[in-house]
Amino acid sequence: MPGLTADLFTDDALQQPPGKKRVGEQSYVLKGYALPWVERLLPALRQVLAQSPFRQMVTPGGFTMSAALSSCGALGWTTDRTGYRYTAIDPNSQQPWPALPETLRQLAVMAALEAGFDDFEPDACLINRYVPGAKMSLHQDKNEQCYTAPVVSVSLGLPAVFLFGGHTRSDKPQKISLLHGDVVVWGGVDRLRFHGVLPIKEGVHPQMGSQRINLTFRMAG
Numbered sequence: 001m002p003g004l005t006a007d008l009f010t011d012d013a014l015q016q017p018p019g020k021k022r023v024g025e026q027s028y029v030l031k032g033y034a035l036p037w038v039e040r041l042l043p044a045l046r047q048v049l050a051q052s053p054f055r056q057m058v059t060p061g062g063f064t065m066s067a068a069l070s071s072c073g074a075l076g077w078t079t080d081r082t083g084y085r086y087t088a089i090d091p092n093s094q095q096p097w098p099a100l101p102e103t104l105r106q107l108a109v110m111a112a113l114e115a116g117f118d119d120f121e122p123d124a125c126l127i128n129r130y131v132p133g134a135k136m137s138l139h140q141d142k143n144e145q146c147y148t149a150p151v152v153s154v155s156l157g158l159p160a161v162f163l164f165g166g167h168t169r170s171d172k173p174q175k176i177s178l179l180h181g182d183v184v185v186w187g188g189v190d191r192l193r194f195h196g197v198l199p200i201k202e203g204v205h206p207q208m209g210s211q212r213i214n215l216t217f218r219m220a221g
């Protein structure tokens with residue numbers, strides 16, 4: 001239904017009111033926060049992806065993740081049959097991951113500050129690409145060396161329903177609607193909350209096409 005898709009993404013729909021919504025004791029959704037950065041961010045992202053293209057990774061349990069992944073920064077997150085971990089080397093290219101572009105770093109630092117976290121210096125940016133149908137199961141981010149720094153997550157492209165759970169897998173998650181340019185920051189007492197993404201619905205975003213890209217910044221080392 002191409003007509004319907006186009007209607008959903010008129011320019012009006014992109015004019016989201018900026019706002020800060022608290023979704024946990026130390027967790028915020030910053031509506032539209034990344035919109036002013038997008039023009040600078042996309043060329044930087046393209047360069048990163050030319051160096052370390054998206055690939056689908058396999059979990060230790062042998063499942064191929066539906067989201068395709070890449071990374072930039074000193075450390076990149078990877079998974080294979082031997083486990084989840086951060087590495088300094090891209091296992092595909094056997095070269096260091098691309099450097100974290102300054103624009104991306106600045107966006108992450110400013111968003112963290114906006115959510116009340118000073119001194120955020122990300123050394124890892126995981127880049128997830130979701131095509132319609134792709135999802136991310138509920139999980140905790142636990143491969144980082146310490147949990148004092150927040151997680152900063154930037155959404156681009158197709159809308160998503162972000163699941164923001166509690167500290168146990170069985171806690172009923174909040175369903176948070178995320179649009180192009182929204183940023184979620186969680187840290188402090190919320191740092192280890194379970195989170196995930198429901199399957200992405202079919203659609204075409206005017207700037208990003210038929211995909212959702214999520215950038216997740218962390219202090220991993």
Ligand SMILES: O=C(O)CCC(=O)C(=O)O
Nearest residue numbers: 128136195196197214216
């Ligand atoms: O795509 C998202 O919004 C969340 C990504 C995520 O959960 C992760 O990378 O750990």
